[in-house]
Amino acid sequence: xxxxxxxxxxxxxxxxxxxxxxxxxxxxxxxxxxxxxxxxxxxxxxxxxxxxxxxxxxxxxxxxxxxxxxxxxxxxxxxxxxxxxxxxxxxxxxxxxxxxxxxxxxxxxxxxxxxxxxxxxxxxxxxxxxxxxxxxxxxxxxxxxxxxxxxxxxxxxxxxxxxxxxxxxxxxxxxxxxxxxxxxxxxxxxxxxxxxxxxxx
Numbered sequence: 401x402x403x404x405x406x407x408x409x410x411x412x413x414x415x416x417x418x419x420x421x422x423x424x425x426x427x428x429x430x431x432x433x434x435x436x437x438x439x440x441x442x443x444x445x446x447x448x449x450x451x452x453x454x455x456x457x458x459x460x461x462x463x464x465x466x467x468x469x470x471x472x473x474x475x476x477x478x479x480x481x482x483x484x485x486x487x488x489x490x491x492x493x494x495x496x497x498x499x500x501x502x503x504x505x506x507x508x509x510x511x512x513x514x515x516x517x518x519x520x521x522x523x524x525x526x527x528x529x530x531x532x533x534x535x536x537x538x539x540x541x542x543x544x545x546x547x548x549x550x551x552x553x554x555x556x557x558x559x560x561x562x563x564x565x566x567x568x569x570x571x572x573x574x575x576x577x578x579x580x581x582x583x584x585x586x587x588x589x590x591x592x593x594x595x596x597x598x599x600x601x
Contacts, residue, residue, distance in 0.1 A: 424453070424562040424581035425496035451502055453566070453581030455593070464573045465557035469522055469549040472533070477547075479520075483573045486597050487518045490566045491555055493525050494535055498582030499564045503539065505585040510543035516598045522547040524555050524563060570597050 464479040471477045492499035510519035532546045567578040
């Protein structure tokens with residue numbers, strides 16, 4: 401097991417085997433260093449990246465972490481601000497191939513379920529924060545917005561060690577499940593996993 405450093409005082413254990421099995425990116429680089437592959441390289445590799453994440457229900461019923469991150473305007477926010485409707489939190493990075501591949505399906509999900517679900521895509525990029533908005537503009541996403549987590553507060557709270565990690569919360573802010581690795585959010589598997597929570601509102 402290798403350890404990924406998210407800041408000088410924080411570490412995130414890396415589940416390397418899970419990353420390989422689910423088409424995910426393990427986080428091994430020290431803060432201030434991006435993996436060798438660039439955003440374009442990650443996306444180019446996309447078609448060969450499997451999107452079959454691993455479902456984890458071990459944290460079901462746990463309250464959303466009381467930590468902060470930044471909204472698209474740079475203002476501090478938290479998951480508590482989104483209570484009242486189910487929330488899907490997606491941790492991703494521009495250098496993570498499976499993250500980039502699944503983003504269009506998250507955008508489609510956000511548009512399709514806008515009345516029943518909030519989709520938060522929260523970047524874990526450390527050095528590239530200024531590139532997140534241009535990235536969204538270039539890709540032409542219609543609904544998802546560029547939230548950022550410059551201190552990796554959410555990443556540290558979830559402790560999965562891989563990206564993408566996506567967590568579904570019910571309307572009360574309680575965890576339903578988390579998906580470790582990439583996922584086709586337009587697929588029947590995703591729809592089936594979310595429907596019970598979305599139907600309750």
